[in-house]
Amino acid sequence: HTRMADDFKSGYVAIVGRPNVGKSTLMNHLLGQKLSITSRKPQTTRHRIHGILSNHEMQAVFVDTPGIHRNEVRAINERMNKAAVSALVDVDLVLFVVDSDQWRDDDLLTLQKLGDTDLTVVLVINKSDTLKDKGSVLPLIETFNDSFDFADIVPVSALKNQNLDRLQEVIASHLPVAAPIYDTEQITDRSERFLASEIIREKIMRSAGDEVPYDLTVQIDAFKDEPAHTDPKTGRPRKACTFIDATIYVERSGQKAIVIGDKGQRIKQVGMDARKDMEQLFDKKIMLTLWVKVKRGWSDDERALTSLGY
């Protein structure tokens, strides 16, 4: 048990910005753990998730948000918008993330919303690895600086882990002196059950690419930890293992066929990839069983959304 420094800092840090600028990648790489799922598709992140970074001087509780969507009519998008906005209530710091190569009016629009608050905002210019000429980021800085009073500006590459140490220092400098919010051993506020369903969803989104919309969801039907034991029949030692049964819900039978794939190839690969990630994240042996079912119109149905945990 080590004694906490008197000037230990802690607080909530919201990561906001347009879809696909790299918010989830940034959180994962700051934590050194893949907690939030990522893909090239916008709207990959549907849920709010806390990622907890603790070191000897601070604890930052990152809030990865779904992007803020405009002109969305369907129930699921309204829920996502609410999650994005409510993430900003009571945070100590906002990381406003932009893509160094592809910034546009949408970014400024999100920034305007922040302008109405008195939040401390750090501009994080991500994907700096994609810039051939580092100087080309200067007009971006100028434009954004004109429209907002940032506490700091930090260029990074989340994917390549460039300048993330500097970003950590900047974050610590803006957090209030306070005791840690979560246990310093903890890395997320989410259950393994939840993380398992997100990992499966990521593998489908990545593998099925543009063929399935984001209208699919994953429900964990069973999550059973079996401790290490001696098999009563054979007398042989059995390693600890977690049995996970999950159902992938899609909206149409055509989508079901796509998720399953030719001769079941895709679902088999999804299962193997998901299991690998889970074993790494949970640090235990996993047995994963996947099912695919059609649940018509679930993303428009408030009742169904609630039963699936939104």
Ligand code: GDP
């Ligand atoms: P989000 O929608 O803002 O959460 O974005 P994601 O974290 O899902 O990332 C969107 C895409 O950008 C993914 O394909 C990432 O691999 C990619 N990406 C994220 N950060 C970087 C970066 O620093 N450099 C490059 N080249 N790509 C990145």
Ligand code: K
């Ligand atoms: K994304």
Ligand code: MG
């Ligand atoms: Mg995301």
